[in-house]
Amino acid sequence: MTIVDQAIEFAAYAHRNQKRKGTDIPYVSHPYAVGMILRQAGCPDEVVAAGLLHDTLEDTETTAEQLRDLFGPAVLEIVVGCSEPDKGASWEERKRHTLEELRSASLAILQVACADKLHNIRSIRRDLAVHGEQAWDRFKRGRDSQQWYYTGLVESLGHESRFALLDELEAEVKAVFGSPV
Numbered sequence: 001m002t003i004v005d006q007a008i009e010f011a012a013y014a015h016r017n018q019k020r021k022g023t024d025i026p027y028v029s030h031p032y033a034v035g036m037i038l039r040q041a042g043c044p045d046e047v048v049a050a051g052l053l054h055d056t057l058e059d060t061e062t063t064a065e066q067l068r069d070l071f072g073p074a075v076l077e078i079v080v081g082c083s084e085p086d087k088g089a090s091w092e093e094r095k096r097h098t099l100e101e102l103r104s105a106s107l108a109i110l111q112v113a114c115a116d117k118l119h120n121i122r123s124i125r126r127d128l129a130v131h132g133e134q135a136w137d138r139f140k141r142g143r144d145s146q147q148w149y150y151t152g153l154v155e156s157l158g159h160e161s162r163f164a165l166l167d168e169l170e171a172e173v174k175a176v177f178g179s180p181v
């Protein structure tokens with residue numbers, strides 16, 4: 001079994017009781033989509049596995065030790081780099097922290113974070129087409145704050161160099177919010 005196969009099973013079990021926000025869709029559809037985006041972008045197995053596991057530390061009972069033992073330190077480092085550490089902080093503080101951390105992150109972390117946000121913004125675009133502006137209601141902050149966050153993500157993810165997934169994210173952000181403010 002490769003680490004990608006292992007990560008598929010681990011993520012399915014870890015997220016087994018969770019749904020996507022405001023829907024009945026099993027949560028694991030998101031990490032699976034992130035893994036597929038990374039695979040299609042030609043990323044190596046460790047990065048694809050980290051994409052599949054990227055929300056396990058933040059959103060499930062999974063520990064860092066488990067990830068290190070099963071998937072190795074490189075995968076753990078990427079997952080840690082994609083996790084919000086302080087659950088108690090405000091939305092603004094958490095997102096500002098994410099934007100800051102990404103400014104000095106490794107390419108592997110940038111790729112996983114970018115695939116994550118790319119799948120989320122694609123979901124938002126589809127939901128806006130179906131439900132109109134009330135698609136924002138499920139989130140803790142509305143359109144303006146989300147625009148600030150996604151615009152900041154494109155900037156932070158591109159801190160060092162451009163990569164193909166970032167161009168896709170930028171195009172989606174423009175499609176949802178219009179040109180930069």
Ligand SMILES: Nc1nc2c(ncn2[C@@H]2O[C@H](COP(=O)(O)OP(=O)(O)O)[C@@H](OP(=O)(O)OP(=O)(O)O)[C@H]2O)c(=O)[nH]1
Nearest residue numbers: 019020021023055082091116120121123124138139140141
């Ligand atoms: N677009 C979308 N997002 C969903 C859905 N279900 C869950 N999410 C998660 O919701 C988060 C955005 O929701 P908010 O209310 O703004 O913020 P919060 O959960 O982080 O407090 C995203 O986190 P994030 O910080 O942007 O990324 P992540 O690193 O937590 O994945 C995303 O992971 C969904 O159906 N569509």
